[in-house]
Amino acid sequence: MAFPSDLEIARSATLKPLDAVAGSIDIPSHLLEPYGDDVAKIKLSAVDELADRPKAKYVVVSAVTPTPLGEGKTTTTVGLGQAFSHIGKKATVAIRQPSMGPTFGIKGGAAGGGYSQVVPMDILNMHLTGDFHAVTAAHNMLSAVLDNHLFQGNASGLSQHEITWRRVIDANDRALRNIIVGLGGKLDGIPRQTGFDITAASEVMAILALSRSLPEMRERLGKIVVGYRPDGGAVTAEDLKGAGSMAAIMINALKPNLMQTLENTPVLVHAGPFGNIAHGNSSVVADLIGIRGGDYLITEAGFGADMGAERFFNIKCRASGLVPDAAVVVTTVRALKAHSGNHRIVAGQKLPEALLAENPDEVHQGGSNLRKQIENIRLHGVSPVVAINAFPGDHPSEHAAIAEIAESMGARSAVCTNFAEGGKGATDLAQAVAEAADEPSDFQFLYPSEASLREKIEIVARKVYGADGVDIAPAAAKQLDRYESNGFGNLPVCIAKTHLSISSDASLKGAPTGWRMPVREVRASVGAGFIYPLCGEMRTLPGLGANPAAHEIDIDADGNIVNLS
Amino acid sequence: MAFPSDLEIARSATLKPLDAVAGSIDIPSHLLEPYGDDVAKIKLSAVDELADRPKAKYVVVSAVTPTPLGEGKTTTTVGLGQAFSHIGKKATVAIRQPSMGPTFGIKGGAAGGGYSQVVPMDILNMHLTGDFHAVTAAHNMLSAVLDNHLFQGNASGLSQHEITWRRVIDANDRALRNIIVGLGGKLDGIPRQTGFDITAASEVMAILALSRSLPEMRERLGKIVVGYRPDGGAVTAEDLKGAGSMAAIMINALKPNLMQTLENTPVLVHAGPFGNIAHGNSSVVADLIGIRGGDYLITEAGFGADMGAERFFNIKCRASGLVPDAAVVVTTVRALKAHSGNHRIVAGQKLPEALLAENPDEVHQGGSNLRKQIENIRLHGVSPVVAINAFPGDHPSEHAAIAEIAESMGARSAVCTNFAEGGKGATDLAQAVAEAADEPSDFQFLYPSEASLREKIEIVARKVYGADGVDIAPAAAKQLDRYESNGFGNLPVCIAKTHLSISSDASLKGAPTGWRMPVREVRASVGAGFIYPLCGEMRTLPGLGANPAAHEIDIDADGNIVNLS
Known part of the structure; x- marks a missing residue:
């Protein structure tokens, strides 16, 4: 059998x-x-x-x-x-x-x-x-509030070229990775390039996972940085008056x-x-x-x-x-x-x-x-x-x-x-x-909160990944400076790299040594409470294959789901 | 008080x-x-x-x-x-x-x-x-399957200029009304113009509302027409192998x-x-x-x-x-x-x-x-x-x-x-x-299913709206012909017009007479089971105002929602 x-x-x-x-x-x-x-x-x-x-x-x-x-x-x-x-x-x-x-x-x-x-x-x-639907709705509520903020006159002075907040969807839909919104007539918003990530990649999901209480979640949602002013100052969900509605959507x-x-x-x-x-x-x-x-x-x-x-x-x-x-x-x-x-x-x-x-x-x-x-x-x-x-x-x-x-x-x-x-x-x-x-626990963090962001990245790369050092690209260095000057330097780091190697190169197996970790960009999830350097290409919205499960999943005559594995 | x-x-x-x-x-x-x-x-x-x-x-x-x-x-x-x-x-x-x-x-x-x-x-x-989230997810699942179908070689021969299926979101987000998807590199899909409607406007929502059973819902989902081939033939959700997954998403x-x-x-x-x-x-x-x-x-x-x-x-x-x-x-x-x-x-x-x-x-x-x-x-x-x-x-x-x-x-x-x-x-x-x-009921439909689509539109416009007649634009006439030839002529009509007048002109109050109803376009919700002529501009995705409720809704210290009316 x-x-x-x-x-x-x-x-x-x-x-x-x-x-x-x-x-x-x-x-x-x-x-x-x-x-x-x-x-x-x-x-x-x-x-x-x-x-x-x-x-x-x-x-x-x-x-x-x-x-x-x-x-x-x-x-x-x-x-x-x-x-x-x-x-x-x-x-x-x-x-x-x-x-x-x-x-x-x-x-x-x-x-x-x-x-x-x-x-x-x-x-x-x-x-x-x-819960995932609530995260999607809360995330996209802030996106709608943001685009409406631009449409209504952009009182915050948010720089259109420094908007980091995108939209999310819980589907493998590659066509939404890079899009232009706001086309049509004068009443249809401000045209700009943006895109969708998968819902699991939403900062709201990370906030949901890291909050100990509703008030803490509300506070974290308010701290979300959606982008920056030309002077480098951060614009938050609280500034856009979007965080309260997000919290209301997320209560359950x-x-x-x-x-x-x-x-x-x-x-x-x-x-x-x-x-x-x-x-x-x-x-x-x-x-x-x-x-x-x-x-x-x-x-x-x-x-x-x-x-x-x-x-x-x-x-x-x-x-x-x-x-x-x-x-x-x-x-x-x-x-x-x-x-x-x-x-x-x-x-x-x-x-x-x-x-x-x-x-x-x-x-x-x-x-x-x-x-x-x-x-x-x-x-x-x-x-x-x-x-x-x-x-x-x-x-x-x-x-x-x-x-x-x-x-x-x-x-x-x-x-x-x-x-x-x-x-x-x-x-x-x-x-x-x-x-x-x-056995008696001797638990300790790898680095103190007070270490600089660069020090934290270096410590994780060397001690955990086995790198010889870290190479920070000029654009990434500017971002790190911006985060430090905005007061985000005390956050832990969440290094975005391939999961298929301990190194940042997916092709290196075993326990790679003799390599340096390149950081090409650094992003900030200030509400969730971490800074994430990107080491290599990170795909944040998967696509469907030629024969996806979506073609096979169905319901039978009794209303049960079939072909779900 | x-x-x-x-x-x-x-x-x-x-x-x-x-x-x-x-x-x-x-x-x-x-x-x-x-x-x-x-x-x-x-x-x-x-x-x-x-x-x-x-x-x-x-x-x-x-x-x-x-x-x-x-x-x-x-x-x-x-x-x-x-x-x-x-x-x-x-x-x-x-x-x-x-x-x-x-x-x-x-x-x-x-x-x-x-x-x-x-x-x-x-x-x-x-x-x-x-339920609304399920409708959103099922609708957008078909959208992802459709764009993946184009990306994987478009075996159905669907004409890119005749795609009627869009995406949906349950938010007032005007920036998504008209968008271009599929930008980026070769692996990021096929660029094309499309947009989002509000979830309530999804054909999947109408199917949810009109189905008597799960098997009927499954069948209706399969009948959804997503677009047409250059020869005018309809391509359905079933053709794209998307309807089974939609039904699985919609069971509850x-x-x-x-x-x-x-x-x-x-x-x-x-x-x-x-x-x-x-x-x-x-x-x-x-x-x-x-x-x-x-x-x-x-x-x-x-x-x-x-x-x-x-x-x-x-x-x-x-x-x-x-x-x-x-x-x-x-x-x-x-x-x-x-x-x-x-x-x-x-x-x-x-x-x-x-x-x-x-x-x-x-x-x-x-x-x-x-x-x-x-x-x-x-x-x-x-x-x-x-x-x-x-x-x-x-x-x-x-x-x-x-x-x-x-x-x-x-x-x-x-x-x-x-x-x-x-x-x-x-x-x-x-x-x-x-x-x-x-009192004894003498209920009757306004028109028989066998009447032509043009006759049905005419009957509703004259008898219910009090119009003197209907003016069908050339593009709309071609669409009606296409629907009749695809076998959709037996469906009832759902005339999309302003709700602020019995006529199709929102400024006409009371019970307007002496007017003719213009039909500029006709769309088909074949799965839901109706044809909908458009009489005037229909906005299918609202926007937020300068002071939307989204700015005021919040949670209080006890975790209750406030400012929701």
Whole structure:
């Protein structure tokens, strides 16, 4: 019998009522607002109401530098959450909401996989409770207010050539990347060039993910910089009188969403900031609530440990005040083989035959990436645990090779078969995580807030990415000066670079050394609270392929979604 | 003491649990899906499950030709629904979901007013359960698929100069009316001119409002025509493989939303098609469910009886198969005085002093509009009832003048004070509606489906609008020929014209005669199932004013929305 599809497994799940799911981690039902039968929002009053409880152990799940296929980080996060119940502990899982753009593109949904899924996966992948739509609406409300401000006379003196605020859409629509608006007649606005980014890349999404309360979110929205005056002074959403309406649109979006895994483990799904140009972690509010229920809160960070985990430590933990107790680094045999540099993996194509042959030596060759990512966790004083996400074609010798690498770095490791077996396939990992989290935490930020922006960039590039140094282009240098003079110098940095290498060059595998990081441009998300240097081309709105999922997804005669993976 | 604001009244309301609200019209709670504490969706299975019950009397609420201020049609609809409980009957109200664009523009929300409101009004006016967002996402999914289709080689042979499908956004954003997309490099799509309409104007919204079931919605989505080949043949959403994903996005949106009035009368809120270029009525599904509970279903149609009610009869009732038992025509003293042609009313400005003076003669002068709108109801074999929506500055002699006009037309009438008094201020209206609905119905469509498109336009223009005839521009004639040859000739027509006159010229008040209707262009909503001739300029994306509501709406320290009216 063939292994069932994700959708088949998800449809056969026995879901518990959400008040029972919440009750399993002692969140009382009066804090829930049901949204349909299978999702509930958690009221924001939960943050204060539960604040006196002891904190659960806080575990972040990160990964080696992934292949374009992804290494099953969400699957491992879900499986680990499920596993704790098999060793007599209670866990809560926190993940990001999937973006509808990629769901209809090549990627499919993002609910985990096999017997480690968040369910119902069609609801998770489609709208959920509308938070992404609220972000889109709030972002575009400010865009409309901005263009109306220009149309009504531009009282702020905003320079038309220095407008940084664009529009957003949650769809893979390349035609909207670069557009001219305001064409038509005199009453149809001021013509100018601009464009759309994907909703996940919106600064409003990052604000949603980093705010601890409604008043804080309101304040952050007001601080959004939409552009600059000819004298270099910043013009904000507050200046344009747009932030209040944005906050009104976002009230419900700030409440985290409660779902469950196939084994009824509680899952908080909230926010989904773009991993490249934003910090790529789920929300602070979800973690502030989740940490007050159960024994472990398992939260996922985007991409490899150089990306998502670094931002988790230096941006998200700085915003939340929470301190992590352990960090999981998910790896696969195929990823480490790819880091040997011997193979080329392309999304949407079959794995090369040569990569599937038993070859523990090649795993050791590519192990430099795992070593560096373990080191990146240690840089922050946190205990690393290596999760070996097993695939059917793996060989025991290859798993052993990974375990040897972990051991050589003093890190615990465990083979995970939770895709095929559910939580009981990740009990070794849960045990290792429990041990790591019991070690005394020595958590520290990589740099102090007071360091200059240039110093912060240099520290991340050298220490985390392994660069020899940073080359800042003249335009980028001017931008850094502008941000410092506008008073934004105390913000952390969120370096926008490829997620397919620890370096800023996607073609460099393993743990690249002997390279310098070029910074061609620096942007500011002042409301979200970070400065993001761009190292290389960053695509902020994906396109659809020749045969996108959008052509196949449909509904059947019973009104169920089909062909969603 | 000043009369409290709508928001103050709404906040002081005592809401009932929604299962109790549904229970009051015998809708069992297993058919409800709660969305937060104050809204529930009703499962689509309700249509079949309740199909054997007797039907409630079906009452449509329409109006005289309104001033730019509106004449309180939603307030009267809500008040009438509330009033039935005061005369020992049970009623359900069905209204459209407000559009967020105008909410942040000049108009404010659309929840009724005073003591005749749907609550909570901030939820009604903001997102509700995300149906509008689903329409936006589904519409723009097809747009992305279309532009990707061009980018990937345009296998359908769609002519780039004959693309009729645009994008939509639920915001007042004039800068998006006319845009050029696809700029940038070779990988950024095919450059072409297009634009955005407001979400309410989307054909997908009209499809949502007119479908009786998910399979029907899926079929209608597939029939959407996105443009034409050089030979004049239509290219559909099905041809582009976009309709399945649209349906998947829209599954939950097809479930009507249950809310309540200040007096706990059940309210179905569902869909919100643009009144100018679409049929402007709430959904067929909501009415199919609402008609199976209680004694009366009160459903609102957009604008004057020439617009919303005509489309209710000839488009919505044709789609639903339901037969109306009575039609309310809401009027105000100020509207009829304005129809005398002696005054100029501008939205956002104070009423002219002269209009406020006691002047029953002027009411009689403007009464021609009310007479014609009563006649427009009678044309369809339905009993009309005139609702006189009383304002504080009205004079009894003026109300008497309206009653005389109604009586001279053989129509019942009643003065309504439900804005100030709630349901008990509309019991006379409820009594009159009950009597009218008890008369035998002689409902008939204005024209048969088999008539040609030109004949249908001519019939509506002459019989409903009072035109001497129709002048079809050459371009429009070619379009009509194209639609007939593509097999769309059997569809009803939805004439897009100003709502500020029964004629197609907004400056003509009363009941204009001696004019001919110019048709400059004809468009086709084949999925929604109507052809819409354009008579005059139709703005399909509003803009923001110099001092829009968006500048004032905000949240307070407790997280409540403020300055939303």
